[in-house]
Amino acid sequence: MTENRYQTADKNVELCVIGGGPAGLQAAIVAKELGANVVIIDDNPILGGQLIKQTHKFFGSKLHYCGVRGIDIATILSDRAKKLEIEVISDATVVGYYDNDTLGILRHDNLFSLKAERYIFAMGASENMLAFDNADLPGVYGAGAVQTMMNVYGVVPGKRALVVGSGNIGLIVPYQLLQAGVEVAAIVEIMHKFGGYYVHAAKIKRAGVPIYLKHTVIEAKGKDRVEAAVISEVGDDYTCLLGTEKTIECDMILIAIGLSPLCDLLYHAGCRIEYIPDLGGNVPYHDANMMTSKPNIFVCGDLACIEEASTAMLEGRIAGARAYESLKSKDKRAEVIASEAAKELQIIRTSPFEERIVYGKTQLKH
Ligand SMILES: Cc1cc2nc3c(=O)[nH]c(=O)nc-3n(C[C@H](O)[C@H](O)[C@H](O)COP(=O)(O)OP(=O)(O)OC[C@H]3O[C@@H](n4cnc5c(N)ncnc54)[C@H](O)[C@@H]3O)c2cc1C
Structure with missing residues (x-):
């Protein structure tokens, strides 16, 4: 962590989601629907992450938009976020996590700070x-x-x-x-x-x-x-x-030889990072609730393991629900959302293509 030159943040929120791909969008939607004050920060001009360039139809089950083009899934999720009036700071890159749990954000030529009570990091991956x-x-x-x-x-x-x-x-x-x-x-x-x-x-x-x-x-x-x-x-x-x-x-x-989780900011935040090849390399430690080694920081999607959009969205739902609970208190609605998403994840991960992910997740040290 680096010393923060800001004594007070320029902006304060309950929950900040970094990354507006399928994982971050689902996390933000769930948390907002439950009642949290949420902001999404993304470095692209439009939301959707990888989905905005996927012109092909996705696989999976109907529940996870199978047969829908990636770009259309991005629109469905962004429209939902808009309807819920989730605040979005787009064209903005999170460049640092400082020692009083404050983010540094660069938007065009403007550097400003934001402090949230909880963070969900969902920055996806970079190409190898x-x-x-x-x-x-x-x-x-x-x-x-x-x-x-x-x-x-x-x-x-x-x-x-x-x-x-x-x-x-x-x-x-x-x-x-x-x-x-x-x-x-x-x-x-x-x-x-x-x-x-x-x-x-x-x-x-x-x-x-x-x-x-x-x-x-x-x-x-x-x-x-x-x-x-x-x-x-x-x-x-x-x-x-x-x-x-x-x-x-x-x-x-x-x-096109693979992706690596983009966990630089998690190092900066002081989260424990583990090297687990089956999850894509260096990944932030996270438990079944998607909570990292720091109780105010949650992760989901390709940042937590290189997988696919359907599982990224399910992890996002778990992270959103559990981050909400940790902000407020135990909540029946949050419990239902998180446990249903966990069940669906378990079903998807029975596929032979997912064996290494299941194994990789067991390698995260408690
Ligand atoms: C060619 C291709 C085909 C695919 N086909 C399929 C498919 O058929 N089915 C399927 O299920 N999956 C598919 N996937 C995988 C799927 O797109 C990803 O697994 C999914 O997008 C991961 O979601 P995510 O939200 O974790 O990350 P991303 O979608 O990568 O979103 C992360 C977002 O965070 C932003 N960000 C990163 N760093 C910062 C920062 N410091 N500050 C602010 N914002 C930041 C990024 O710009 C991005 O918008 C495909 C992927 C590719 C590349």
């Missing part, structure tokens, strides 16, 4: 990067960044892409590139099978995009920007096999 020769050439992007450029800002970032990684992001973003008229030269995947859902891989294969399994990228070629990528096959120990290199012409290399 990969080191290879010339990885800093213009034209090497995070796949999520490309999705933002195309689907939020209407910018097509190049003409021909190579995608590295075949999880859901590595399979969905190239499909959206094809829809935008961009050629996709190939997807390379270091493992022996693709990582995302079969349905996304099938769509990509039907579109004629090759997926090179047991391959990785080793070099970006080009003078001022990417002009080609060199890929190589890897052996069983994941080292490159000499003589298997191929040069692929492209002007973009999209890295």
Whole structure:
């Protein structure tokens, strides 16, 4: 924690939610419906987090907006927040957590402070990067960044892409590139099978995009920007096999090799952070109520473990209800919301795709 230069905060609220993605929005909606005075802070101009760039229809159950496009889920949640008159400070980045439990917030050129009795951190995740020769050439992007450029800002970032990684992001973003008229030269995947859902891989294969399994990228070629990528096959120990290199012409290399929870502010706040690979790396310790090692701070969504929107929303509901109870007192309505969300989470996490999450959550030390 850093010494606070503000003796009194510029703004005081009961509950502050940092991050207006599906997790933070659900947390704020629940807490506000129960009766708390809530403010949401988000660094984007519009609410919805990752959802605002997801043009595909989501999976899951009807209860969690299955069959609804991500962007439409964002609208449903934002409209609800608006109807409840939840205060939103958008275009604002939380830059610090100071020693009297006050946030520093930067909005345009204005730095101000806010103090809340309870906080729910829901900042999501950042994209993992990969080191290879010339990885800093213009034209090497995070796949999520490309999705933002195309689907939020209407910018097509190049003409021909190579995608590295075949999880859901590595399979969905190239499909959206094809829809935008961009050629996709190939997807390379270091493992022996693709990582995302079969349905996304099938769509990509039907579109004629090759997926090179047991391959990785080793070099970006080009003078001022990417002009080609060199890929190589890897052996069983994941080292490159000499003589298997191929040069692929492209002007973009999209890295889609996973996400890491954005927990920097939680370090700053003095919360206990634990390294749990199955949850995505360094995550704030949290209990079943989504409370961290500090009783005034709760977490939810990708910040607590890299998973998906449906589970982020359920964790948000638990965090919102439990933060409300800790502000006020035990409350029957809050208990019902939190325990129903916990039951739904348990059902979703019976899927084989969720085994590592269930295991990871058991690794959080009490
Ligand atoms: C390509 C792609 C496809 C996906 N497809 C699916 C799918 O089909 N089904 C599904 O269920 N899930 C899907 N997901 C996953 C889903 O989008 C995420 O799990 C979900 O959005 C996580 O929600 P969140 O609220 O935790 O974080 P986010 O949605 O990331 O929201 C966090 C918000 O916090 C803001 N923020 C961060 N730091 C700060 C700060 N310091 N100050 C202020 N604001 C801050 C961010 O800008 C963002 O708006 C997909 C994700 C991607 C990238």
